[in-house]
Amino acid sequence: MTSLSSQMKTLVAPSLVDFEPYDPKFTSTRINLSANENTHEMPAGTKMAVCEALSKVQLNRYPDPMANGLRKTIAEWRQCDSACICVGNGGDELLFNFLLAFGGQGRKLLNCPPSFSEYELFSKITNTEVVNVWRNLETFCIDEEAALNAASDANLVILTSPNNPTGDVVSREFVSSVCEVCPGIVMVDEAYDEFSRKELSCDDLLEKHDNLIILHTLSKAFGLAGIRCGYIIASPDIIDVFASVRQIYSVNALTQAVAAAVIANRDEYQGVCEDIKFERQRLLSAFNCMRDDGLPIEVWPSESNFLLVRVPDATFVHKRLRDEFSILVRDFSSTTGLKNCLRIAVGTQSENDELIEAIKTILSTNN
Numbered sequence: 493m494t495s496l497s498s499q500m501k502t503l504v505a506p507s508l509v510d511f512e513p514y515d516p517k518f519t520s521t522r523i524n525l526s527a528n529e530n531t532h533e534m535p536a537g538t539k540m541a542v543c544e545a546l547s548k549v550q551l552n553r554y555p556d557p558m559a560n561g562l563r564k565t566i567a568e569w570r571q572c573d574s575a576c577i578c579v580g581n582g583g584d585e586l587l588f589n590f591l592l593a594f595g596g597q598g599r600k601l602l603n604c605p606p607s608f609s610e611y612e613l614f615s616k617i618t619n620t621e622v623v624n625v626w627r628n629l630e631t632f633c634i635d636e637e638a639a640l641n642a643a644s645d646a647n648l649v650i651l652t653s654p655n656n657p658t659g660d661v662v663s664r665e666f667v668s669s670v671c672e673v674c675p676g677i678v679m680v681d682e683a684y685d686e687f688s689r690k691e692l693s694c695d696d697l698l699e700k701h702d703n704l705i706i707l708h709t710l711s712k713a714f715g716l717a718g719i720r721c722g723y724i725i726a727s728p729d730i731i732d733v734f735a736s737v738r739q740i741y742s743v744n745a746l747t748q749a750v751a752a753a754v755i756a757n758r759d760e761y762q763g764v765c766e767d768i769k770f771e772r773q774r775l776l777s778a779f780n781c782m783r784d785d786g787l788p789i790e791v792w793p794s795e796s797n798f799l800l801v802r803v804p805d806a807t808f809v810h811k812r813l814r815d816e817f818s819i820l821v822r823d824f825s826s827t828t829g830l831k832n833c834l835r836i837a838v839g840t841q842s843e844n845d846e847l848i849e850a851i852k853t854i855l856s857t858n859n
């Protein structure tokens with residue numbers, strides 16, 4: 493299915509007529525590096541704590557609406573007050589609620605693409621106008637002057653750091669300037685922050701700017717994409733807005749229990765993140781070596797758990813990886829500014845070994 497039926501086009505809200513049902517074309521493969529998931533096993537101690545926590549959940553009871561137990565666990569970890577935390581059904585729900593609460597008809601979101609496609613999707617659904625300030629399409633750097641100009645007239649801004657799918661971070665000075673000039677609310681999406689250098693995070697800028705929201709998720713570094721849990725840190729006034737528009741029971745009891753158990757055992761994940769960062773460097777070097785050996789591949793540095801590469805005929809390379817090697821990566825060929833780009837999540841050592849060999853084979857025989 494690629495578009496709504498003609499009958500539905502006459503029945504849905506006019507702003508939704510051009511919508512297409514979301515279909516990520518999911519195929520099951522041996523190695524899946526397409527969604528920036530963490531492919532490492534859950535650490536053993538954490539796994540035991542999770543099983544124990546799950547066994548205690550009362551499934552006949554509604555979950556705590558605001559997930560106050562989990563909020564408290566997060567607040568202690570992030571060293572802030574619980575009133576500064578809101579939990580969501582994945583970071584995605586919090587992004588949607590951000591657009592729902594602060595966007596809408598006649599209001600503007602500043603976006604710096606190429607970035608996470610959900611920003612534009614949620615803007616469309618909520619009738620929010622998107623003002624795009626495009627990144628430099630060779631370096632993917634943000635045009636800071638143009639962005640600051642646009643921010644001075646925006647109701648919402650989203651900056652992604654590290655950015656998906658380009659892997660780069662925004663500077664803290666730039667985020668501060670945006671918060672200063674923007675009359676509206678600024679969100680920094682730090683879904684991949686655990687993979688970047690600690691001193692690059694914008695968390696501590698919250699003290700200086702009361703119009704700033706930082707978005708985090710347990711889906712990436714903590715390998716919990718399946719439970720759907722994200723959270724924001726912001727001023728209590730902003731949290732009150734999210735508390736007003738959210739689905740009351742959006743974060744279910746099983747998710748609340750697992751998330752709290754994992755956060756309590758977070759020290760076990762330091763090794764996992766270190767390994768992913770080490771493997772990211774190894775993949776980057778391997779791709780750069782291929783280029784030095786004359787193979788046609790370009791790769792951008794990344795502060796995240798994925799790499800963006802450019803290869804000739806990327807859609808065909810994607811297909812060969814899937815069909816000949818059962819390795820799935822993400823093809824961004826049809827996204828504006830990302831012609832012939834593939835996004836590859838950093839997997840485990842053995843997954844990455846297989847990926848390197850497969851890419852080498854394909855690029856040597858792809859003509």
Ligand SMILES: *Cc1c(COP(=O)(O)O)cnc(C)c1O
Nearest residue numbers: 582583584608656683709711722
């Ligand atoms: C993965 C991701 C999120 C949130 O993902 P959830 O699984 O919904 O928590 C948010 N922003 C970006 C840029 C992401 O890549």
